[in-house]
Each structure stands twice: as C-alpha cells, then as structure tokens.
Amino acid sequence: MSRRRYRRKNEGLLDIAVRLDWKVSAGLAAASVFGGAVLVPALLGSSPALRPISTVFTQFAWLVAFVFALIAVIRSTAPPEPAESDQPPAPPSTQDNVWIPSVASGVPPRPPRPESWSLDVLDRVEWKRFEDLCCAFYREKGIRAETTRLGADGGIDIHLFQDDTDPNRATAIVQCKAWNKPVGVKEVRELRGVMAHEKVEKAFFMAPNGYTDDARAFATENRITLLDGKLFLAMLQRLPEEASKRLLEFATAGDWTTPTCPSCGDRMTARDSKRGAFWGCVTYPKCHAKLGMRAKPAAAI
Structure with missing residues (x-):
C-alpha cells in the first residue's frame, strides 16, 4: 500500500x-x-x-x-484550487530535460512517418523510444543488449554483454539522454561513478543534442564514448540497408513522438496551464507525473 x-x-x-x-x-x-x-x-x-x-x-x-x-x-x-489542466509544469528535474516534441497547446498532431533517417527524426523520437532504439541498434550490430526497467535506472539504460567466457557479465553500460540541450559534465561524471560500481571499463553516452566541452574532456579521460546525434545518425546510415530500414520502422511505429510517462510507463497527454503547455500522465490522478514541453512547434520533417 x-x-x-x-x-x-x-x-x-x-x-x-x-x-x-x-x-x-x-x-x-x-x-x-x-x-x-x-x-x-x-x-x-x-x-x-x-x-x-x-x-x-x-x-x-x-x-x-x-x-x-x-x-x-x-x-x-480561499480561492479555488486549480484543476489538473491548470496545474503548472513540475519543477525542472533531470527527467524534465528529456526531448519532447513541440506543440503550442492541446493534443499535438502526429508528424508524418519519415522515409529516411535524419537528425530531425532523432530529435522527434520520444525519450523511451530513443532508449529502445539505441538498444535495438546494438542488437543489429550482433551485440547482446538489454534495457533496464522503467523507473530509477541507477544511471544505466542499457547493459551490453560481450564476454563469451561469462555471458551474464555486462562488459559495458549505456546511458541515453534524449534531451533538447547538450548533456553536461555532471551527467558524464555520474556515469563514471556507475562504471566503478558495476566494475565495467567501458561506457557509452548517447544524446542527440551533443555535450558540453567539459563533458567531452571528462569523457576522454575516463574511457567513456560520447555519441551525439550526428555520429549516431552516421552509424545508423552505415548499417546494411535492411537493418537501417528495420530500425527506422521500429523507431517511428505508431505514436513515436508523444512521451512515455517516466513513472508508470503509460502515455502522456498534452495539457495547458497558466505557465504554458506541458505533458501530464493520462492516468491522472492515479499518476501525477509531468514533463516539460516546448512552446513552439518544431519544423515538419
């Protein structure tokens, strides 16, 4: 209870x-x-x-x-308490930096399904689908990859297993941040701490909108490979045509831009408040999770 x-x-x-x-x-x-x-x-x-x-x-x-x-x-x-639709977005947090597709207000229109990979496609993919895409990419490369459960992930989104002598031992970890801004050194330092805790020597950080200079410098000194949108796009495009197409279909199937609730895993819905639009869980009031939303629509694909 x-x-x-x-x-x-x-x-x-x-x-x-x-x-x-x-x-x-x-x-x-x-x-x-x-x-x-x-x-x-x-x-x-x-x-x-x-x-x-x-x-x-x-x-x-x-x-x-x-x-x-x-x-x-x-x-x-006393003045009446505002309804959920009038509630302001939750205070900024790590999860609030997740990339969210842009809408002015109300239910956002679903973008047309793209026919090829682009940086714009990577930007539009909602945060949970982006994590699943990264995991699927490693599997297409022939690497055993497993995502962590929804919720507190301990700084790990994906485990990679490449030790033939001990198949159950993770040899590398992956952290994914589908943010709408560069990832800072704080998050990369946290990943280094997780590496020490997990006793792995390699880690990958995947973020479509890149990293700050401090983050890049720290990663270089600590065996952390940073993959930004341009590099990940090139890697997707270099895959065999069938594999690349398969990943594109997976990433853009169904509602691929509306974010997943980080608390319960259900879908979120666009809501409005005096401070602007935000994403709220469709199961409210059972789940009170919220995510920030950009104020202006993104360019069409």
Whole structure:
C-alpha cells in the first residue's frame, strides 16, 4: 500500500475538513453544536453524578464546533484550487530535460512517418523510444543488449554483454539522454561513478543534442564514448540497408513522438496551464507525473 493511501485511510475529521469543501467543515461545526447543546445534556445532564462530565463534554463540543466553523470560513474565502489542466509544469528535474516534441497547446498532431533517417527524426523520437532504439541498434550490430526497467535506472539504460567466457557479465553500460540541450559534465561524471560500481571499463553516452566541452574532456579521460546525434545518425546510415530500414520502422511505429510517462510507463497527454503547455500522465490522478514541453512547434520533417 502506498504512503498516500495509508495516510488517507488513517486521517481524522480535522484532516478531512481541511482537505475537502468548506461545506463539510460547516456541517461538522453544526453537528458539534447539536451534540454539545442538545445531545450531551439530554443523555448525561439528568443525572447529578454525570452532570460534571456533561459539562466537560459540552464545553469540548463547543470548542470543536468553533474550530470547524473557523475552517469553514477560511475554506469558503480561499480561492479555488486549480484543476489538473491548470496545474503548472513540475519543477525542472533531470527527467524534465528529456526531448519532447513541440506543440503550442492541446493534443499535438502526429508528424508524418519519415522515409529516411535524419537528425530531425532523432530529435522527434520520444525519450523511451530513443532508449529502445539505441538498444535495438546494438542488437543489429550482433551485440547482446538489454534495457533496464522503467523507473530509477541507477544511471544505466542499457547493459551490453560481450564476454563469451561469462555471458551474464555486462562488459559495458549505456546511458541515453534524449534531451533538447547538450548533456553536461555532471551527467558524464555520474556515469563514471556507475562504471566503478558495476566494475565495467567501458561506457557509452548517447544524446542527440551533443555535450558540453567539459563533458567531452571528462569523457576522454575516463574511457567513456560520447555519441551525439550526428555520429549516431552516421552509424545508423552505415548499417546494411535492411537493418537501417528495420530500425527506422521500429523507431517511428505508431505514436513515436508523444512521451512515455517516466513513472508508470503509460502515455502522456498534452495539457495547458497558466505557465504554458506541458505533458501530464493520462492516468491522472492515479499518476501525477509531468514533463516539460516546448512552446513552439518544431519544423515538419
């Protein structure tokens, strides 16, 4: 059971009053007044022995009524909470740098399916499909490659296995970042730390929009191969024609530009807010994941 569900299950009347509409608090206040002014005296007030207890319960009921009435006043005067469609994008995070196809607002049109590889195609491929494309590329090269599960990947998106003497030992790791900006040295340093933890001597970083100069310098000193969009495009084009075509069909099949939810793996949908358009999970409110979105449409293929 999730922590959120656990809290909901065990929250009290005060928590409910604060979270729900002001009318709930007003109703609880009225119920407390009735209990303190009518119910408690009727049940306990007739007995001299119980009359002191009745007085205590009555005073407590009035106190509770005052608290709920105060909450009702505050809730009734506060501005309404915005709906999901009005929620601003989540604060920037590593995942928010994922490349997202550009739309102005609303549901983005699906781009035409390309007939050949280009840098524009690599830019448009949503982040999860890009990871799967990278894995499929290594398999086309005859290398056993396995992607990690969705969610926290520990800095690894793909494991490569090329040790014939120990088939289950990964010999290299791959990190993929389909960002709309160059990858910095921080991410490359993190990959070096993962190499040490995994006890592998080689690593590959694949990012369509390249790397900063500091990132390139660090990678050169630490046996990390950086593959940007131009280099990866050349590698795709140098494959045998059938293999290259097969990967293109795989990368652009179905809805290949709408991002995958990084939390639950479902699709995301375009939403609008006062701060602009953003991607939200289609399963909301079950999943609250969000991703940033560019403000202007990208050029057509």
